[in-house]
Amino acid sequence: MAGSGAAAQRLTRKGMATRRRIVEGAAQEIRERGASGATLDDIRGRTATSKSQIFHYFPGGKEELLLAVAAREAERVLEDQEPHLSDLGTWSAWQDWRDAVVRRYEQQGVNCPLGVLITELGRTTPAAQALTRQLISQWQKALRTGIQRMQDNGAVDRGLDADRTAAAFVAAVQGGVTILMSTGSTTHLEAALDTALTLLRSAA
Amino acid sequence: MAGSGAAAQRLTRKGMATRRRIVEGAAQEIRERGASGATLDDIRGRTATSKSQIFHYFPGGKEELLLAVAAREAERVLEDQEPHLSDLGTWSAWQDWRDAVVRRYEQQGVNCPLGVLITELGRTTPAAQALTRQLISQWQKALRTGIQRMQDNGAVDRGLDADRTAAAFVAAVQGGVTILMSTGSTTHLEAALDTALTLLRSAA
Numbered sequence: 001m002a003g004s005g006a007a008a009q010r011l012t013r014k015g016m017a018t019r020r021r022i023v024e025g026a027a028q029e030i031r032e033r034g035a036s037g038a039t040l041d042d043i044r045g046r047t048a049t050s051k052s053q054i055f056h057y058f059p060g061g062k063e064e065l066l067l068a069v070a071a072r073e074a075e076r077v078l079e080d081q082e083p084h085l086s087d088l089g090t091w092s093a094w095q096d097w098r099d100a101v102v103r104r105y106e107q108q109g110v111n112c113p114l115g116v117l118i119t120e121l122g123r124t125t126p127a128a129q130a131l132t133r134q135l136i137s138q139w140q141k142a143l144r145t146g147i148q149r150m151q152d153n154g155a156v157d158r159g160l161d162a163d164r165t166a167a168a169f170v171a172a173v174q175g176g177v178t179i180l181m182s183t184g185s186t187t188h189l190e191a192a193l194d195t196a197l198t199l200l201r202s203a204a
Numbered sequence: 205m206a207g208s209g210a211a212a213q214r215l216t217r218k219g220m221a222t223r224r225r226i227v228e229g230a231a232q233e234i235r236e237r238g239a240s241g242a243t244l245d246d247i248r249g250r251t252a253t254s255k256s257q258i259f260h261y262f263p264g265g266k267e268e269l270l271l272a273v274a275a276r277e278a279e280r281v282l283e284d285q286e287p288h289l290s291d292l293g294t295w296s297a298w299q300d301w302r303d304a305v306v307r308r309y310e311q312q313g314v315n316c317p318l319g320v321l322i323t324e325l326g327r328t329t330p331a332a333q334a335l336t337r338q339l340i341s342q343w344q345k346a347l348r349t350g351i352q353r354m355q356d357n358g359a360v361d362r363g364l365d366a367d368r369t370a371a372a373f374v375a376a377v378q379g380g381v382t383i384l385m386s387t388g389s390t391t392h393l394e395a396a397l398d399t400a401l402t403l404l405r406s407a408a
Contacts, residue, residue, distance in 0.1 A: 110327075118386075119323070123314075123385065123386065124314050129386055129387070132387070133386065133387055136383060136386075136392075164395045164398070164399075165395070165399060167392050167395035167396070168376070168392075168395040168396045168400075170379070170392060171376055171379035171383055171392040171395065171396035172372070172376060172379055172396060172399075173379065174379035174382050174392075175376055175378035175379025175380065175382065176375045176379070178379065179340060179374070179375055181327065182327065182332075182333055182336040182337065182340075183333070183337055183340070187371060188340075188371050188372075188374060188375040188378075189375065191369070191371035191372040191375065192371070192372045192376060194372070195368075195372035195376075195399075195400060195403055196372075196399060198403060199402060199403045202403070
């Protein structure tokens with residue numbers, strides 16, 4: 001994602017596979033040890049790569065690698081909502097998506113791998129903000145597409161602002177997850193999702 | 205709030221005033237310098253108190269003081285929503301509350317004083333969790349009372365689950381503010397609040 005496009009284009013297929021292996025290994029290491037606890041040596045050991053390989057793919061060192069891992073974790077946020085997120089054309093698909101989101105964050109519990117990385121990178125740094133903005137924008141677009149499909153097939157009134165409602169859904173999930181991370185309970189996440197879904201259903 | 209009740213009861217009126225002055229001064233210092241940047245010496249200087257006074261009121265030292273400041277910032281989250289939050293008996297009061305919340309967080313921008321303190325104390329520590337839970341619970345209760353008043357005066361259907369809808373409102377604000385802290389924009393906060401309000405209005 002953010003910033004990885006240009007660099008990735010210059011890599012061979014084999015190079016891209018190596019880069020991906022380093023990112024996935026680093027992601028695993030960081031999930032286990034935290035972003036400040038995971039050293040480049042640990043990551044090299046786990047991914048069976050040399051120091052020069054790491055710096056070949058991530059010339060900016062650990063910070064650049066952390067950013068790539070954060071981008072990967074952001075992708076995973078959306079991947080974990082599939083196949084439902086790309087299939088929001090019926091009420092049962094919306095319900096399945098809602099259930100998948102609750103299950104995903106229930107399993108994740110109080111620790112958010114992406115949040116850990118964003119905090120380590122510095123939440124207000126341009127790189128972290130760009131990444132967060134891109135995730136929010138992609139997520140909102142996927143939900144907006146779903147709402148528009150419901151409008152196209154006549155299940156939801158066309159008068160509803162699809163983009164604004166999608167923004168409310170993203171905020172609902174974000175707020176519910178933030179509270180879950182403090183309380184350990186999915187109550188608020190479920191209440192927020194169900195309230196947004198009730199509104200969508202009432203705009204029939 | 206959390207943990208301060210028993211200690212405060214043993215203080216004289218003058219002692220309570222001194223304790224409050226230390227907490228308010230420390231809150232100001234932390235808002236300016238961050239929780240790790242503000243030293244006990246800075247706080248002593250700003251509040252014109254001695255080392256022994258600080259340790260008299262906060263025997264646990266800086267950590268105990270940070271917790272008291274976090275409790276004060278949590279109170280302020282609710283205070284800043286007044287007089288609207290305690291007056292949610294009409295639609296115009298709900299609209300005024302919604303506008304006050306957006307304005308409050310727009311002014312606050314990307315830095316959340318309470319969030320900074322909770323991060324410094326350790327989000328998953330029992331003390332920080334107790335404090336967060338209490339804030340969420342008080343906030344939800346105030347909103348639930350408002351929804352029940354709307355039900356009592358016939359503006360909202362009694363079939364609506366007041367507590368669950370209040371939970372959705374709290375999550376909506378939390379999510380909108382979290383996104384605002386990353387993007388600098390109130391778009392999601394406003395969309396989330398308006399969606400929750402639309403649901404409330406549609407349950408007439």
